[in-house]
Amino acid sequence: MRSIRKLVLHGSVAIAGMVSTPVLAQSARCPIPDEAAGGPSNVHTRHVETELQPTVVKHGDKPFTLAERMRQYGVPGLSVAVFHDGKIDWARGWGVRDTASCAPVTPDTAFQAASISKVATAVLALRLAGKGRIGLNRDINDALHSWKLPEDPKLAPHGVTLAQLLSHTSGLGVHGFTGYAPDTPLPTLVQILDGAPPANNPAVRSELPAGAQFEYSGGGYLVAQLALSDVSGMPFAELAQRELLGPLHMTRSAFAPLPPPAIRADMASGHENGVPIPGNYLTYPELAPAGLWTSAGDLARLLMDIQASAAGIQNHRLSPAMARRMLTPVKDNWGLGVALYTDKPERFGHDGVNRGFQSFMIAYVGKGDGIVVLTNGGQGRRLMDEVVRAVAADYGWPDIAAPATEEKTLSLAELSRAAGRFKGGGLDVVFEARPDGLYANAGAPVPERLLALSPTRFRSESMGVTAEFASDFSSLTIIEGGPPMKLVRFQ
Template structure:
């Protein structure tokens, strides 16, 4: 998943549901940045359907419903150098091929066999391994997970988890554990041990994996919970996770270009994509994720399609697959949040769909399949806006293959003035969500703490659609509340007055450099001054200053301000947008937050 902050967000709700409502843009193997156009055949075989997909991408929001865009145009628009796609049709892989390049340095072509980081799609494969272990009698779904853990145990929490946390809860993100996701490590960084990751100890860049909500009480996405699943699998089978995955899943399914390997083997690297952020190759090519179960799978679109086919066969009642039909049915059973034991779930009956998306630094991906129909798609990209491209690809494929539930019609934008949009600005809370709506000259934006705010596109005076995740909200006539009416579970958010910052509330430096975690607490240096010193890598970073709950403190910027070390301070506002930070070299930097007596809050950064 995209490294958004762990608080529930509008974007996170859609991702959780995998509704795959889609965003916006021709093909020969088109131009990508500084790479010359490549012959189309280098990406793989073409057919009538691949050529139709290449020229029929359309956005969720349009000015003209008849307008279509090419895949090459949309890759360029989202700065995604390469994409690999596999389509399942009539119970088999209909086609698989690549477009674009593996990286903007070598300009080598993406093919059907090019490996990408699967990111959080790793969790679905992990869940299948865990459920298989349950069928083998090695794990229990509803027992305290600590009973099988030996190397490390989840600290007992009599208040939040008096009966412990179960495997069922961990797989369905209802275990109440924290740590939404992981930021990964550069190739020159020291990697933490397993116990250091679990306890949030240096050099781990995540906070400790602990209970933060009552176990079983509500859904909260937790990559940390899947680290506990990894420990349970290793302890119960007495095998390291990578070898267990090969034995129980990857080798039996013929996923020959896949491995839970961090860093990847030379065989994988021989045809692997490198990550890209804003059209530039990620430093070192990719981050390393020692957190294997939640984020560590390298794979291809074809291999993931094989995984989906195996699940579909079992769902149709066929024996002899990785899971029995009964266990597959259990995997699709939701816990009230449209999330099963591993996959996100949408629809019912013959239209029931399952899948997962993922985002590691420089890689984004999505896959979705029908449980009872032999239809589905996998999209892997090597760009940090790849999920938006994947959404458009899924929409185009849905139109070609008749997947009505995924072929969502485009909406037409209604022009609105800044003054009209200002009626909707402010803080809204409800259903566990906290969203700040910011009216600007260029539109209404939802500040949810993610890497970029989502624009809310007006469809009527009171109805809006998010331009990335495709959620539809409708305001009350007085703009004192709004309802989520499409793309997510029905809920109402009420206008709320932002709370004043209390002097005793812990504040953390949270951003893309640490997975939006609370691993960098600010130290109070004076009555209204706080500071923290951390190591930073070169490049552009997104960050905010916030409390653990993102409600009491959530400092950001009101406009697109950029923070540069040793160049003064910038003004902050509660529930503002993400702060853009530019770092020139690897070094320790000091961040200083000042709460002025006049209500003015500033942030500065200096090289140490």
């Protein structure tokens, strides 16, 4: 599990204080929007509005309402899209897109998708690879013309490939990007890659052996962005519009530091402590890893297109073979651009974190079902987890989110099976079995007592993460509250 002090999602940035004191967001500053503003209501939307539950409950606990949880978690606005049998079943917004104007979230409200941008980028890259415009397994420098990734004979003797960039196995550094205030000068793509002013990140260079391990790298996606532009002869944003967003009718989407006027007319502002961040949002010239503005419905269209291709249906953005390659694990439960949940039935998805925004989406591989959730502030991850659980319970998708359960009492012998040191994805966690429970220490001053959901499944309340040990306790995998990161027993 991630550090008790800092939960690092695979979004654009590392964020601290995920368990900060909640603030009253829109309810303290804005009247509750008219119900009709959020979009059509039905039995499914009313279930979300009245049946939210955390992972662990006590006997007799009653569900929370969505309005209660938005206030408690300090989330001003929420947008959800649910698709079933290959069609959008419903899409709806709740709350406000900013607490200054109190304008309501609608089904069309655009949010920053943050690192969910990488999924769209991966589809675009695989589409060009399918057309023979760029090689998946060739040195990326063969595709780069306007800049070259510096050679590293020791760490990347054969260069770095596009497949490695998309699967976070390239060994390149720069986990994520922190964004720029709207009124500050933006660096060029080459300045960002070289870490040159006014870029606010270090240079993107080889730091680990290429192909040897999973190490999340937004910097790698920036290299892919430039390569796609170079081989197509088009700016990345225009290429994405022509090859992906336009054909999928993602009309509320754009790769842009500043979205076009049509999107700005109904877009969310990022919030901290219940108020819009300065300038309402940060800009991200790092388009491929972090710069997509989009709606929940548009992301649902993207996921459904991937599902259809993977099911063998022709005439989608990817060929069936390329879609299946995208959804094939490379290392540590990651495919090409997506996190993979490889236990049956298989699912895929991604999450995202930009300043003031948090997002999550997940979909089945073998059927046309899934969900997208976007938020614009507060403890968005906690609210998203509960919304996903409510939707999963409503539609009968227990593999997407397990039903709420009471804490289990385990014997010391049962707990001792999980004791030991586990490493993976940059995490190093020691588990200790005590008579009163299993404790996790990831470097914090005080170990955290985990809640037992089963003999193999445990919950960290401080981080909002649920992890499941393998049946032989040789590894554990995060299954809720974050990407499906795998940690392997070290001792």
